[in-house]
Structure formats: structure tokens, C-alpha cells
Amino acid sequence: MNNLQQKAQQLLESGNYGLIVGYEKGTSGKARPVFIRKAEHASKLIFDESCDQNIAVYLYRQEIKHDKKKVIVANHHTLKSIVELAAENQVFDGDFMVLAFAGNGDIIELNTFEEIEKHVATLYHGLTEAEAAMMKKIEDMSLEDRWAFWENEFSKCIKCYACRASCPMCYCPTCTVEINQPQWISVPSHTLGNLEWHVMRAMHLAGRCVTCGQCGKACPLELPIQLLTYKVALDSKQFFDSVAGTSICADNALAIFKPEDHENFIR
Amino acid sequence: MERKLLTKDSYRSLITKLIGQNYQVVAPVKKDTMIDFLKISSFDEITEDYIVTVSSAKTVAFPRNEKLFDYEKQNKKLTQQDYDFDSIPQSVLIGVRPCDAFGFHSLSSIFCWDSIDKIYTTRLERTTIIGLSCNKSDDYCFCTSTKGSPGSTAGSDILLTKMTDGNYIVEIVTEKGAKLVADFSDLFTADGGVDKESLLAKVAANFNVDDVLAKINSKFEDEAFWTEQAMRCIGCGACAYVCPTCACFDIQDESHGGKGHRVRCWESCGLSLFTLHTSGHNPRENQGQRWRQRLMHKFSYMPDRLNTIGCVGCGRCSRACPVDMNIAEHCMSIIEN
Ligand code: SF4
Ligand code: SF4
Ligand code: SF4
Ligand code: SF4
Numbered sequence: 001m002n003n004l005q006q007k008a009q010q011l012l013e014s015g016n017y018g019l020i021v022g023y024e025k026g027t028s029g030k031a032r033p034v035f036i037r038k039a040e041h042a043s044k045l046i047f048d049e050s051c052d053q054n055i056a057v058y059l060y061r062q063e064i065k066h067d068k069k070k071v072i073v074a075n076h077h078t079l080k081s082i083v084e085l086a087a088e089n090q091v092f093d094g095d096f097m098v099l100a101f102a103g104n105g106d107i108i109e110l111n112t113f114e115e116i117e118k119h120v121a122t123l124y125h126g127l128t129e130a131e132a133a134m135m136k137k138i139e140d141m142s143l144e145d146r147w148a149f150w151e152n153e154f155s156k157c158i159k160c161y162a163c164r165a166s167c168p169m170c171y172c173p174t175c176t177v178e179i180n181q182p183q184w185i186s187v188p189s190h191t192l193g194n195l196e197w198h199v200m201r202a203m204h205l206a207g208r209c210v211t212c213g214q215c216g217k218a219c220p221l222e223l224p225i226q227l228l229t230y231k232v233a234l235d236s237k238q239f240f241d242s243v244a245g246t247s248i249c250a251d252n253a254l255a256i257f258k259p260e261d262h263e264n265f266i267r
Numbered sequence: 268m269e270r271k272l273l274t275k276d277s278y279r280s281l282i283t284k285l286i287g288q289n290y291q292v293v294a295p296v297k298k299d300t301m302i303d304f305l306k307i308s309s310f311d312e313i314t315e316d317y318i319v320t321v322s323s324a325k326t327v328a329f330p331r332n333e334k335l336f337d338y339e340k341q342n343k344k345l346t347q348q349d350y351d352f353d354s355i356p357q358s359v360l361i362g363v364r365p366c367d368a369f370g371f372h373s374l375s376s377i378f379c380w381d382s383i384d385k386i387y388t389t390r391l392e393r394t395t396i397i398g399l400s401c402n403k404s405d406d407y408c409f410c411t412s413t414k415g416s417p418g419s420t421a422g423s424d425i426l427l428t429k430m431t432d433g434n435y436i437v438e439i440v441t442e443k444g445a446k447l448v449a450d451f452s453d454l455f456t457a458d459g460g461v462d463k464e465s466l467l468a469k470v471a472a473n474f475n476v477d478d479v480l481a482k483i484n485s486k487f488e489d490e491a492f493w494t495e496q497a498m499r500c501i502g503c504g505a506c507a508y509v510c511p512t513c514a515c516f517d518i519q520d521e522s523h524g525g526k527g528h529r530v531r532c533w534e535s536c537g538l539s540l541f542t543l544h545t546s547g548h549n550p551r552e553n554q555g556q557r558w559r560q561r562l563m564h565k566f567s568y569m570p571d572r573l574n575t576i577g578c579v580g581c582g583r584c585s586r587a588c589p590v591d592m593n594i595a596e597h598c599m600s601i602i603e604n
Contacts, residue, residue: 033499035498053590061498062554152299156303158331159532160503162503165501165502165589166589188331188519188521222321
């Protein structure tokens with residue numbers, strides 16, 4: 001048994017905790033989320049490079065939301081989402097314990113939002129090299145080429161909403177695309193309806209996207225859909241100095257007004 | 268079953284001629300990072316480097332959006348333009364895996380259940396399915412657990428099996444298939460008698476679907492079981508939309524001013540709005556109940572009422588699932604619990 005499995009076993013045996021949300025080995029060696037309730041199942045837990053999925057969505061899942069004896073094994077994406085969800089009052093201090101990892105692999109127990117916020121401050125918040133290169137490639141395109149790029153991508157989207165379902169920040173009980181009185185956005189998955197929805201979604205995530213890339217990883221058609229919300233995240237940083245997932249009393253760009261905001265983009 | 272041989276050069280000629288004769292030819296194509304069924308305009312667009320495509324072949328008969336009719340309101344007068352059946356092209360579907368081909372059988376059983384869905388049936392009638400046996404498989408494939416096999420001819424009009432020399436064994440399965448072969452008879456030659464079985468992927472049967480069918484109804488009321496089974500599921504449409512046998516749809520109107528049209532588009536039992544009543548009540552209000560619906564539909568309701576299994580074991584849903592809900596494992600859990 002490794003450290004994590006031992007820790008999980010102890011926590012469950014102590015009776016102070018009844019559920020551990022973490023990762024296990026799934027099909028073809030892929031990591032997937034797992035829910036451990038019994039100490040004898042703790043050996044299923046894994047934590048390695050394959051565990052890059054953001055699993056913060058489960059914290060507010062109806063079935064376990066009010067279970068205060070839960071623990072979540074968190075990678076840096078999940079940690080940042082927890083901070084942002086805390087700022088937006090979607091999760092509550094003391095409702096769960098976080099098991100995070102130090103650079104040397106040691107397990108760190110984080111019990112309060114303050115501790116989580118402090119730990120998150122030690123993490124890297126930018127895009128990966130590959131992600132930054134993709135962003136640059138698109139930004140360097142001419143307007144026509146960029147339009148053609150996204151038109152091609154949106155033509156593939158089947159509106160399965162896997163991106164939305166796996167994004168921890170997409171917690172609205174009814175999404176704008178599902179409001180039909182009046183109908184704001186086309187439901188059928190044609191290029192235009194897809195564009196409308198994805199642009200709306202990106203704007204709704206302005207200053208809230210923690211750049212975890214989970215939406216893109218979830219897409220069965222492999223649309224690099226995370227690049228849209230990344231763009232808005234980078235703009236939020238540049239224009240409003242707002243970085244999602246860094247502060248538990250966040251003031252995300254689209255939700256607040258500051259007298260010193262220079263709104264020279266509104267003309 | 269009648270067998271013939273199609274050389275790789277003749278295969279190219281066949282596809283090129285079909286395109287030349289204005290057939291809509293739909294084949295697995297590498298598009299950006301993934302492989303999917305798309306309309307092709309040249310043989311070279313086809314790829315054979317896939318286990319299964321991301322989306323299923325059902326899109327040819329049950330596209331993700333189907334415009335049902337147009338309407339226009341002018342000076343209080345409403346005019347309606349009905350579905351144009353002439354717009355449905357004669358199609359040839361290439362490279363369809365045996366699981367996918369058999370999927371049309373399950374799909375048809377739903378679309379022809381009590382009333383016949385004329386759009387679906389016309390699309391399918393005008394489609395000739397050229398299947399392609401599987402020479403490789405992956406951890407998601409489980410056709411042999413659901414009464415299929417990597418070389419099954421059921422559902423295809425013609426089934427091709429690639430030989431080691433790159434040429435194909437041709438099995439002529441239906442009259443439609445025979446007609447296509449007759450139309451291009453100069454391209455098909457006498458069968459060389461190569462053993463087909465040895466060319467096929469080996470897919471181990473990890474369970475027997477009959478055991479799932481026998482057990483699943485007794486699990487219906489076990490809420491705790493379904494809740495736990497569905498804990499990982501985050502409720503999206505990926506599994507249903509890529510599935511060759513999922514037939515649920517939604518009806519949407521799109522209008523602009525006095526003009527508009529009505530569209531049939533895919534719907535999924537994974538989504539929280541599925542079966543939500545106008546009153547606000549939803550008989551399937553949590554993910555456990557929705558996941559139960561998915562499995563009951565495939566392994567109880569369809570076998571009981573339509574005499575067909577609602578799953579062909581292609582594994583697409585599991586590959587597409589963002590959280591790796593592997594349906595074969597869930598079938599085994601039903602048997603074991
Ligand atoms: S996951 Fe992909 S296909 Fe599904 S709605 Fe999102 S972008 Fe579209
Ligand atoms: S929008 Fe995408 S990248 Fe941003 S937080 Fe949501 S899942 Fe992560
Ligand atoms: S349920 Fe999954 S494995 Fe079965 S036919 Fe549908 S996509 Fe394939
Ligand atoms: S099983 Fe997977 S693909 Fe299907 S609804 Fe659940 S999360 Fe989405």
C-alpha cells in the first residue's frame with residue numbers, strides 16, 4: 001500500500017470520514033474518478049500523472065453535497081476550482097477535507113479554505129507550454145483564418161454538453177441554452193447554434209475559468225473548446241488583474257464594478 | 268452466403284465510380300484529430316486506421332439535426348412546407364464495423380415500432396451498407412458479449428474482410444448488396460477461398476448478455492445500487508449521441524420573424540432535463556434513475572418489447588464518456604450484484 005492508500009484507510013477506519021473521492025485505474029490504464037466508502041477498498045486509489053482530470057464537480061453533487069464526512073484527493077486543477085467555488089459560495093468551509101500533494105509526493109491535509117488558498121498560492125497558474133503555443137497560433141491568425149478555424153471546430157460539435165458537465169464552474173441548474181421562454185440560443189447542433197452557445201459559455205466563465213482544460217479533455221469530438229475560456233481568462237488577467245482560483249473572496253471581472261476599471265473597450 | 272473477391276484497385280474504382288454516379292458516399296475520414304463518418308469526394312479521403320469511428324453510422328439515417336418542415340406566417344396566413352423526401356440522397360456507407368451495422372437493426376425496431384418513421388426508413392432504404400470486418404479491437408470492444416462478432420454479416424448489405432495482401436473477401440448479404448455487386452460486376456472476381464476467421468480480431472467474451480437480461484428487472488427497485496453505479500456519471504449526452512442504437516430525440520422550433528422550421532435533434536437520458544414534465548416534476552430526478560433508464564432501455568425494455576438487445580457492444584459510449592463509465596463493467600456489476 002502506498003501513502004495515499006494508507007492515509008485513506010486510516011481516515012475511513014477512524015470513523016471521522018465516510019467517503020473519499022479520488023482516482024482509480026480505469027479502462028486501458030486511464031485514470032477515472034472513484035468513490036471509496038470502505039477502508040478495504042482504499043487500495044483502489046491512485047495518484048500519478050494520469051490523474052489530471054479536474055474532479056471538483058463532485059463536491060456539489062446532489063448525492064454527497066451535504067455529506068460532511070467527505071475527503072477529496074485533489075490535483076492542482078481541482079484545488080484551484082475549490083478556491084473559485086468557495087469564492088462563489090458553491091462549497092462551504094468545513095464540509096470536506098482535501099488531500100493534496102507536495103512537490104516531493106508527501107500528502108498534505110488541508111482542512112479549511114484558508115489553508116487551501118495558501119497552498120494554491122504556491123502552485124503555478126499559467127498555461128502549459130503546449131497550451132500557450134496553441135493560444136498563440138490562434139491569436140496570430142488573421143481574422144478570416146481565425147473565423148475559418150472556429151467554424152470548422154463548431155461544425156463538429158454535437159452539443160452533448162460533456163464540456164459543460166465536466167466543468168466545475170458550470171454549475172447553473174438551468175443553462176442559458178435550455179431556457180426557451182424566450183429562446184436565446186439555438187438548441188440544434190448546427191455551426192451557428194454551436195457558436196452562439198460556446199461564445200455565451202465563454203463569456204459566462206469570464207474571470208471564473210481556472211484554465212484546467214477539463215472541458216476540452218471531456219469533448220468526444222476533440223474540440224479544443226478550452227481555448228475560448230482560456231482567452232477570456234487571459235483577458236481578465238490583463239485588463240482586470242483577475243485570476244480565477246486564487247482567492248476565496250474573489251471578485252471576478254464580470255461580477256463586480258471597480259471605480260478604477262478603465263472601460264475604454266466600451267465606446 | 269455468396270463470396271467474391273475485390274482487389275484493392277477494384278475497391279478504389281468502385282468508390283470512385285459511385286462518387287461519379289452521384290451517390291452520397293459516407294466513409295471513415297480522419298478529420299483534424301479524430302476519425303468520423305463524413306461525406307467524401309475522393310477515395311483517398313477514406314481511412315481504415317480505426318477500431319470504430321467516434322460517432323456511429325446512425326447519422327446517415329438519423330442525423331443529429333433533421334429539419335421536419337418549414338413554416339411562414341404572413342398577414343395572419345400560415346403556410347407550411349412539408350418534408351422534401353426527394354432531398355434524401357442515394358447513399359453508400361463504407362467501412363461500417365459489424366457492431367455498427369447491426370445497430371441499425373435495433374434502431375429500426377424503435378423507429379418502426381408502432382408508427383413507421385418515414386424519414387428514417389426512407390433514409391435507410393436509400394442507403395447501401397458496405398461493412399468492414401474488424402482485424403483489431405481494443406479494451407472497450409465487447410461485441411462478442413452481446414451476440415455479435417468481429418466478422419458478423421448481420422446488418423451489412425455487403426461485408427468486406429481485408430486479407431493480408433490488401434485485397435478483400437466480399438460476402439454478399441442482402442438483395443441490396445447483390446444489386447450493387449451486379450451493377451459493378453466487372454470489378455468483382457471469383458473468391459479465392461481464404462479462411463475469413465483467421466483474419467478477424469479476437470474479442471474475448473467477458474460476460475453473456477443473456478445473464479444481464481435475466482437479472483436486470485430484479486434490480487429495478489434497488490435505488491442504492493443505481494445511485495452507486497452512477498456516482499461517477501456527470502450527466503451529459505456523449506454516450507447517447509455516439510451510440511448506434513440510441514434513438515431518443517427532442518423537437519425544437521427555430522424561428523426568425525414570421526419564418527421558421529421545426530427540427531428533430533438528438534436527446535439523451537443522461538441530461539437532467541430528460542423527461543422533465545411541464546409541471547416541474549421529473550420521474551427521473553437523479554443521475555442514478557437516469558443511468559437505470561439507460562441500462563433498462565437497452566437490456567430490458569428493448570428485449571421485452573422489440574425483441575432486440577439495445578446494445579451491440581461497440582464500446583463507443585465508454586470511449587466517449589468523460590469519466591470512463593464503462594458499460595461492459597456495469598453489465599457485469601448487474602450480473603454479480
Ligand atoms: S463536449 Fe464537445 S461536442 Fe460536446 S458540447 Fe462540448 S464542444 Fe460540443
Ligand atoms: S471552462 Fe474549461 S478550462 Fe475553464 S474551468 Fe471550466 S473546464 Fe476548466
Ligand atoms: S450502449 Fe455503448 S456499447 Fe452499447 S451499442 Fe451503445 S455505444 Fe455501443
Ligand atoms: S455515462 Fe458518461 S457519457 Fe454518459 S451521461 Fe454519464 S458522464 Fe456522460
